[in-house]
Amino acid sequence: MEIRSLHIRGVRAHADSQFEFTPGVNLLHGPNGAGKTNVLEAVHYVCLAKSFLVSSDRYALRRGAEQMQIEAEFHTDRRGDEKVRFIYVPGNAKRVQVNGAPLDRLVDVVGRFPIVVLAPSDHKLTEEGPDERRKFLDTLLCQASPAYLSALVAYRRVLKQRNELLGRRAGMRREMLASYDDALTRHGSRLVVRRARFVEVFSRHLESAYALMAETTERPTIEYRTFANKEALADEETLKADYLERLARRFPDETQRGITLTGPHRDDLVFRLDSELVRRYASQGQHRTFVMGLKLAQYFYLHEQLGERPLLLLDDVFDTLDPGRMATISDLLAGDAVGQTLVTSARSDVFADVLPFDGNAASSIPVDTRSQNAPEPQT
Amino acid sequence: MQFTSESVEALVEQFAKLPTIGRKTARRLTAYILKMSREEVVGIAEALVAVKDNVTTCTVCYNVTDHVPCPICRAPRRDRSVLCVVEEPNDVLAIERTNEFDGLYHVLGGVISPLDGVGPEDLRVRELVQRVHDGHRDPLEEAEDAPAVAIREVILAMNPNVEGDTTSYYLGQLLEPFGVRVSRIARGLPIGGDLEFADEATLTRALEGRANL
Numbered sequence: 154m155e156i157r158s159l160h161i162r163g164v165r166a167h168a169d170s171q172f173e174f175t176p177g178v179n180l181l182h183g184p185n186g187a188g189k190t191n192v193l194e195a196v197h198y199v200c201l202a203k204s205f206l207v208s209s210d211r212y213a214l215r216r217g218a219e220q221m222q223i224e225a226e227f228h229t230d231r232r233g234d235e236k237v238r239f240i241y242v243p244g245n246a247k248r249v250q251v252n253g254a255p256l257d258r259l260v261d262v263v264g265r266f267p268i269v270v271l272a273p274s275d276h277k278l279t280e281e282g283p284d285e286r287r288k289f290l291d292t293l294l295c296q297a298s299p300a301y302l303s304a305l306v307a308y309r310r311v312l313k314q315r316n317e318l319l320g321r322r323a324g325m326r327r328e329m330l331a332s333y334d335d336a337l338t339r340h341g342s343r344l345v346v347r348r349a350r351f352v353e354v355f356s357r358h359l360e361s362a363y364a365l366m367a368e369t370t371e372r373p374t375i376e377y378r379t380f381a382n383k384e385a386l387a388d389e390e391t392l393k394a395d396y397l398e399r400l401a402r403r404f405p406d407e408t409q410r411g412i413t414l415t416g417p418h419r420d421d422l423v424f425r426l427d428s429e430l431v432r433r434y435a436s437q438g439q440h441r442t443f444v445m446g447l448k449l450a451q452y453f454y455l456h457e458q459l460g461e462r463p464l465l466l467l468d469d470v471f472d473t474l475d476p477g478r479m480a481t482i483s484d485l486l487a488g489d490a491v492g493q494t495l496v497t498s499a500r501s502d503v504f505a506d507v508l509p510f511d512g513n514a515a516s517s518i519p520v521d522t523r524s525q526n527a528p529e530p531q532t
Numbered sequence: 533m534q535f536t537s538e539s540v541e542a543l544v545e546q547f548a549k550l551p552t553i554g555r556k557t558a559r560r561l562t563a564y565i566l567k568m569s570r571e572e573v574v575g576i577a578e579a580l581v582a583v584k585d586n587v588t589t590c591t592v593c594y595n596v597t598d599h600v601p602c603p604i605c606r607a608p609r610r611d612r613s614v615l616c617v618v619e620e621p622n623d624v625l626a627i628e629r630t631n632e633f634d635g636l637y638h639v640l641g642g643v644i645s646p647l648d649g650v651g652p653e654d655l656r657v658r659e660l661v662q663r664v665h666d667g668h669r670d671p672l673e674e675a676e677d678a679p680a681v682a683i684r685e686v687i688l689a690m691n692p693n694v695e696g697d698t699t700s701y702y703l704g705q706l707l708e709p710f711g712v713r714v715s716r717i718a719r720g721l722p723i724g725g726d727l728e729f730a731d732e733a734t735l736t737r738a739l740e741g742r743a744n745l
């Protein structure tokens with residue numbers, strides 16, 4: 154897919170900015186604080202209806218702005234030209250319109266315009282706790298499968314309801330819990346079976362990604378860690394039965410602690426290079442390569458599942474890379490493995506030797522919102 | 533800023549209290565009212581008051597009605613052995629529009645949702661169990677010992693979302709001991725959709741394809 158233009162109003166540094174993109178590499182460069190990353194943030198909002206930087210939409214809103222409004226023109230192989238508008242007014246629900254018509258559910262936009270983001274905060278994927286890895290898994294699978302997305306939305310809602318019920322010790326009745334157990338295990342099993350299947354396919358893509366980053370001969374592996382035994386993962390029905398049994402066994406613990414203790418909300422992924430755990434034994438450089446490998450594999454996976462090349466967003470990656478890795482990525486972007494890319498950098502010459510900025514292949518886009526942020530002249 | 537008419541401002545305030553109506557729409561509605569004839573405006577005002585004064589709840593199905601029992605519960609030709617359980621009165625309207633259902637209704641008054649502090653005791657759940665237990669008695673029949681029609685099927689028509697789903701499961705369990713057929717129509721409706729907004733064709737398909745719980 155391809156993003157052709159972007160009109161940003163009310164996102165951090167941008168009061169009102171307009172951009173046009175080429176189908177190849179788009180280098181967004183400019184001084185720090187000029188709003189380069191906010192451009193990627195805006196793209197993330199129109200594609201996934203949420204931020205990749207901040208936990209609350211309020212933080213992405215420009216200071217003093219009444220609302221955030223982002224419009225983008227996309228072209229996808231699947232549906233041709235589409236205009237998307239994302240609107241957020243604090244205190245109201247976020248809205249997305251496609252070609253002027255509002256979507257029934259906000260999440261229905263997810264997967265229409267697939268994207269892969271590589272940002273400095275991604276080091277958490279291999280270095281920190283399971284939350285980051287589940288987020289990676291979910292963001293990826295939600296874009297690839299509407300069924301997964303529906304199951305995830307439902308699972309999270311059931312989990313909240315069930316925890317609320319568990320937290321109320323006095324009014325909690327076993328017969329009321331049964332309906333939540335049923336829903337939790339039904340949606341939860343769907344997630345777990347799909348995650349297990351995904352990890353098998355994804356491992357292959359991770360190896361291909363590593364092969365592209367020619368510097369290494371180590372073999373990366375990814376293992377899915379969940380509550381159920383391997384045998385129970387065969388199909389949703391088998392897993393649901395196993396899951397229900399486990400819930401019943403933990404019932405005393407759960408009522409005592411007031412939360413749900415078994416389920417895909419506690420899953421994790423284990424990353425290894427050959428037989429060594431990345432989290433424990435990898436060097437800084439190996440961590441970086443692994444994260445880059447995960448993102449590239451995500452790209453290949455989405456491409457394969459959707460029959461559509463995702464849009465690749467690289468936020469500030471070049472400014473922290475050593476020359477070797479930088480050359481690897483530059484070659485990758487210049488080659489056929491990936492399609493359209495939006496890259497931010499403080500420097501305008503990061504691709505100097507690799508990409509000629511002429512016409513379709515690459516475009517150099519200066520970003521500078523300082524005039525939009527100049528203090529109002531006193532009158 | 534100065535108002536030239538306090539009456540206009542007061543009406544705008546009142547309109548703006550309604551759901552989905554912002555101040556802009558409230559002003560537009562007020563401007564429209566100003567242009568209407570006095571008779572038309574009195575018509576609206578009387579209809580508003582009548583809704584509060586005349587409308588009450590049917591003591592059989594808990595739908596809104598002007599007369600107790602409501603016309604549906606009184607209709608002689610409807611199948612009194614089938615109950616369709618819905619969340620709100622608007623859902624009755626949606627299903628009636630399909631012309632596919634000729635049983636009686638039971639309006640629950642919402643769904644179970646611990647997060648919103650709504651439990652079975654806040655809904656017409658006990659009343660539903662009672663109805664299924666007792667069977668349907670003609671509400672116009674004076675004789676105490678008139679025979680009741682046994683309920684043989686209960687169709688659960690909650691909205692297809694998590695709360696509708698878990699409420700259905702809960703009701704299914706409660707009704708199990710009575711040996712009635714319990715089915716759900718949520719299948720075929722878009723997930724997360726509202727019954728109220730489903731088109732007739734979709735609802736008809738859902739009614740035909742109802743699945744046993």
Ligand SMILES: [Zn+2]
Binds near residue numbers: 590594595601604
């Ligand atoms: Zn009635």
